[in-house]
Amino acid sequence: MSAYKLILLPADPWCPPVNCEQLAGELQTIGLIGEPVALEDNVFFPTGDNFLQLISFLGCSPMIELDPPADRATLLAASAAGKFCHLFLNCTASLAFRADSQCPPPRCPNCRxxxxxxxxxxxxxxxxxxxxxxxxxxxxxxxxxxxxSFRKTAGFGRTFIEIRGIYPSEAVPAAALLGTLQHLTNEPWKTIYIKE
Ligand SMILES: [Zn+2]
Incomplete structure (x- = not known):
């Protein structure tokens, strides 16, 4: 099963790894995420009180499901399919590559x-x-x-903020969120949209 995801990552692939606990603390402080919820062998974060101020949805009143299913039995499937907006923080020591399953060929930085x-x-x-x-x-x-150059369909990094349940280009991070992230790493962050 795959899910549509908006992923935030440092623009520079060689940005040093971010401490995941520090990142979670910063994102909780600004209200992007709530308290972590255990899910199988992973942990996800429900959206926080300021999620809709920090992630700007484009277009006319989209249907945005923010609440996890109350039924624990359906939660896992709903998470895997991105049926509601929730977040995962992926911090890895080594460089990782994330891409949309339909990622078009990247371009040469020299001849394009x-x-x-x-x-x-x-x-x-x-x-x-x-x-x-x-x-x-x-x-x-x-x-x-x-x-x-993969544009907005793939990226290399060690730190990924993954928001499930957002369709390609349906939403963008607000300036306040990008500012918090840039302050954390001293580098700008970018957005990619993938289904994986
Ligand atoms: Zn070339």
Missing amino acids: QPAPDWQTAIETWQRNTAQSDWICNNCGFTGQLTDL
């Missing part, structure tokens, strides 16, 4: 041509992170996989 072999290169890197080089077949540009 699509990289048709990108999935093979990512899989090779995921098996052996030392193999992170990428060479453009079109212009010969030599760099790293992290140089590829």
